[in-house]
Amino acid sequence: MRLLRTAILLLFNSLFYPCYAQDQLADGPDIVHFPSRFLHRMQSKTADLDQQLTRQTEKYLQRMAHREARLQKKLAKVDSTAANNLFGNSTKQYLALAQKIRKDTSGRAVDLSGEYQPYIDSLGGILKFMKQGVPGRQALSGLPDAARQWEVLQAKMQDADQAKAFIQQRKQQIGDYIKQHINLSGLLGHQYAALNQEAYYYAQQVRQYKEMLNSPDKLERQALSTLQKFPAFQAFMKQNSQLAGLFNLPGNYGSPEGLAGLQTRDQVAALIQQQVAAGGPGGQAALQSNLQSAQSQLDGYKDKLNKLGAGSGDIDMPDFKPNNQKTKTFWRRLEYGANFQTTRNNYLFPTVSDLGLSIGYKLSEGSTVGVGASYKLGWGNGIQHIALSSQGVGLRSFIDIKIKGSFSATGGFEYNYTTPFRSFQQISHLTYWTRSCLVGISKTVSVKSRVFKKTKLQLFWDLLSYQQIPKTQPIIFRIGYNF
Numbered sequence: 001m002r003l004l005r006t007a008i009l010l011l012f013n014s015l016f017y018p019c020y021a022q023d024q025l026a027d028g029p030d031i032v033h034f035p036s037r038f039l040h041r042m043q044s045k046t047a048d049l050d051q052q053l054t055r056q057t058e059k060y061l062q063r064m065a066h067r068e069a070r071l072q073k074k075l076a077k078v079d080s081t082a083a084n085n086l087f088g089n090s091t092k093q094y095l096a097l098a099q100k101i102r103k104d105t106s107g108r109a110v111d112l113s114g115e116y117q118p119y120i121d122s123l124g125g126i127l128k129f130m131k132q133g134v135p136g137r138q139a140l141s142g143l144p145d146a147a148r149q150w151e152v153l154q155a156k157m158q159d160a161d162q163a164k165a166f167i168q169q170r171k172q173q174i175g176d177y178i179k180q181h182i183n184l185s186g187l188l189g190h191q192y193a194a195l196n197q198e199a200y201y202y203a204q205q206v207r208q209y210k211e212m213l214n215s216p217d218k219l220e221r222q223a224l225s226t227l228q229k230f231p232a233f234q235a236f237m238k239q240n241s242q243l244a245g246l247f248n249l250p251g252n253y254g255s256p257e258g259l260a261g262l263q264t265r266d267q268v269a270a271l272i273q274q275q276v277a278a279g280g281p282g283g284q285a286a287l288q289s290n291l292q293s294a295q296s297q298l299d300g301y302k303d304k305l306n307k308l309g310a311g312s313g314d315i316d317m318p319d320f321k322p323n324n325q326k327t328k329t330f331w332r333r334l335e336y337g338a339n340f341q342t343t344r345n346n347y348l349f350p351t352v353s354d355l356g357l358s359i360g361y362k363l364s365e366g367s368t369v370g371v372g373a374s375y376k377l378g379w380g381n382g383i384q385h386i387a388l389s390s391q392g393v394g395l396r397s398f399i400d401i402k403i404k405g406s407f408s409a410t411g412g413f414e415y416n417y418t419t420p421f422r423s424f425q426q427i428s429h430l431t432y433w434t435r436s437c438l439v440g441i442s443k444t445v446s447v448k449s450r451v452f453k454k455t456k457l458q459l460f461w462d463l464l465s466y467q468q469i470p471k472t473q474p475i476i477f478r479i480g481y482n483f
Contacts, residue, residue, distance in 0.1 A: 037219060038219055038220060038222070038223035039141075039142035039143055039145075039146040040142050040146070041217075041219050041220065042123070042146050042149075042150070042220070043142065043145050043146040043149045045213075046146075046149045046150055046152075046153045046213070047149050047153075049153060049209055049212060049213055050149070050152060050153045050156055052209065052329070053101075053153075053156050053157070053160055053206070053209050054101055054102055054156060056202075056205050056209075057097075057098070057101050057159070057160050057163055057202075057206075058098045058101070058102060060163075060167075060198060060201070060202040060205070061094045061095075061097055061098045061163060061167075062094070062098070063198050064094060064167055064170070064195065064198055064199070064202075065090070065091050065094040065095070067191060067194055067195040067198060068087050068090050068091070068094075068170070068174075068195070069087075069091065070191050071087065071174065071188055071191045071192065071195070072086070072087035074187055074188055074191065075087070075184070075187070075188060078184070078187070082177075086173070086174065086177055090170060093166065097159070097162065097163045097166060100159055100162075101156055101159040101160065101163065104152075104155050104156060104159050105152050105155070106151075106152075106155055117210065117213075117214040118214075119213075119214045119215070119216050119224075120210070120213055120214050121241050121242045122224055122237075122241075123150070123213075123220075124150065124154075124242075125233075125236065125237045125240060125241050126223065126224065126227055127143075127146065127147045127150055128236075128240060129227070129232075129233050129236045129237075129240075130143055130147075131143065131147055132236075153213075157209075157210070160206045160209075161206070163202075164202060164203050164206055167198075167199045167202060167203075168199060168203070170199075171195060171196060171199045174188075174192060174195065175192065175196075178192060193319075193320070196318075196319065196320070197318075197320060197322075200318045200320075200322060201322070201326055201327055204322070204324075204327045205327045208327050208328070323364045323365070324364075324365055325362045325363065325364050325365060326364075333361055333362045334359060334360070334361060334362075335359070335360040335361075335362055335368060335370070335482055335483075336357075336358070336359055336360075336482070336483045337357070337358045337359075337360065337372075337456075337480055337481060337482045337483065338355075338356065338357050338358070338480065338481050338483075339356045339358065339456070339458070339478045339479060339480030339481070340353055340354060340355050340356065340478065340479060340480075341353070341354045341476060341477060341478040341479070342354075343473060351378065351379060351380075351381070352376050352377065352378050352379070352391045352392075353376070353377045353379065354374045354375075354376055354377075354394065354478075355374060355375050355376075355377060356372050356373065356374035356375075356394070356396065356478075356480075357372055357373060357374075358370050358371065358372030358396065358398065358480075359371065359372065360398070360400070365402075366401065366402030366408075367399075367400070367401050367402065368399070368400045369397075369398070369399045369400075370397070370398055370399075371395075371396060371397050371398075372395075372396040372397075372398065373393070373394065373395055373396065374393065374394035374395075374396065374416075375390075375392075375393055375394075376390070376391040376392035376393065376394070376416075376418070377389075377390070377391065378390070378391040378420070389420055390420060390421050390422070391418070391420050392416060392417045392418045392419060392420070392421070392427075393416075393417050393427055394414055394415065394416040394417065395414065395415045395416075396412055396413075396414045397412050397413050397414070398410065398411070398412035398438075399411055399412065400442065403441075406443055406444040406445070406446075407441060407442070407443055407444075408441070408442040408444065409439075409440075409441060409442075410438075410439075410440050410441060410442045410458060410460070411437075411438055411439045411440070412437075412438050413435070413436070413437055413438075414435070414436040414437075414438065415433050415434070415435060415436075416433065416434050416435075416436060417432055417433050417434075418432070418434055418472075419432045434468055434472065435464055436462045436464055436465070436472075437462065437463040437464045438460040438461070438462055438463075438476065439460065439461055439463065440458060440459050440460035440461055440476075441458075441459055442456050442457065442458045442459075443456070443457045443458075444456055445457065454481070454482040455479070455480070455481055455482075456478075456479070456480040456481070456482065457477075457478075457479060458477070458478040458479070458480060459475070459476075459477055460475070460476040460477075460478070461474060461475060461476075462474050462475075462476060
């Protein structure tokens with residue numbers, strides 16, 4: 001066990017606190033190279049997460065209290081005593097939790113629990129290290145405010161975890177009551193299912209905020225990289241990080257004195273060989289087979305855990321199909337795109353190209369609604385007569401619903417100005433605008449690109465094309481890109 005513990009410590013140390021072999025002074029590189037903008041960036045980021053976490057927690061607590069009030073009202077019709085016992089004090093508890101996270105500004109230490117998040121640990125270590133000061137150096141501006149905001153956010157994270165635990169407890173209590181009184185499942189089942197969904201989405205919301213805090217940007221990575229070059233910072237993190245507290249690292253960790261008495265690699269190999277030899281001629285083959293089987297099972301468990309919650313210790317299995325978009329912010333649910341189509345008047349050259357831009361809002365993983373606009377660029381009447389001109393503009397709306405695999409049902413309503421114009425004042429005449437009602441199918445092709453995430457091939461039928469004078473093209477083919 002001692003060897004295993006030492007191996008784990010060495011592994012984590014090599015992953016999270018790398019040393020840089022450089023020719024440098026004993027005190028490390030000059031601290032003036034530390035990006036001071038990092039402190040202002042960190043304060044802004046943590047303050048924004050603080051506001052979002054507080055607002056979302058209050059919203060979910062209010063929803064849960066409202067759901068329980070409905071359940072209490074339904075149950076009171078058949079058993080007022082049971083309703084009072086099960087729901088009598090829950091409203092006050094929800095209110096107390098909401099007030100606590102709204103008013104909590106006290107900084108306190110955060111214990112390591114659940115999934116270890118190395119970057120959050122490093123952020124806290126940076127602020128603690130900078131607060132203790134560097135001998136002979138002046139404190140960086142913005143440090144007190146950044147440190148204070150960080151402490152407040154940590155307090156809010158603990159409050160959110162407490163609220164999440166209380167919500168899970170209430171869900172369990174109400175669920176146990178319904179199981180014990182199966183005759184009430186029809187009366188309370190619908191509201192309990194809605195309460196269960198609220199509990200799941202709040203847990204996912206809290207997890208998402210932690211992941212946002214645990215995702216460093218370029219400036220934050222630069223700050224951490226700069227400080228990791230300081231031997232003093234490396235030593236500080238080995239003694240004061242959450243990981244160090246979990247394993248209770250000794251003061252002489254990493255020194256020859258700290259390794260005294262531990263088994264060497266050769267000694268461990270000899271012990272393993274003795275155990276294998278005791279198993280007879282087939283001992284080596286049996287060991288290899290068992291190791292491969294264990295590794296295969298371990299990989300399977302890892303995959304399941306990653307799908308359920310990326311290894312988190314507080315996984316909550318939903319009994320419904322969750323909408324992963326519901327816990328995202330408004331801006332994170334937006335999807336930007338561009339598309340084009342052409343109308344040919346001969347075999348060699350297109351007459352008009354429609355160049356469109358769109359912005360969509362993801363209702364779920366498979367459903368998107370949005371709006372867009374287009375510009376109709378004329379190219380002339382042939383390759384010998386190229387002439388660029390403005391042939392019209394368009395306003396679009398669309399809805400996209402996933403059918404199966406990469407295929408989606410797509411439709412929309414559009415207004416198009418199909419008359420050449422020289423100034424935008426001309427398009428204000430509504431007489432020249434035509435309507436289109438499009439229905440069709442889309443095929444999404446994945447593209448490995450940093451810019452274009454998805455390519456869409458779209459085929460539409462314009463239901464109103466036959467009413468236009470002159471008649472417009474009924475079949476429309478577009479190529480689109482999502483960013």
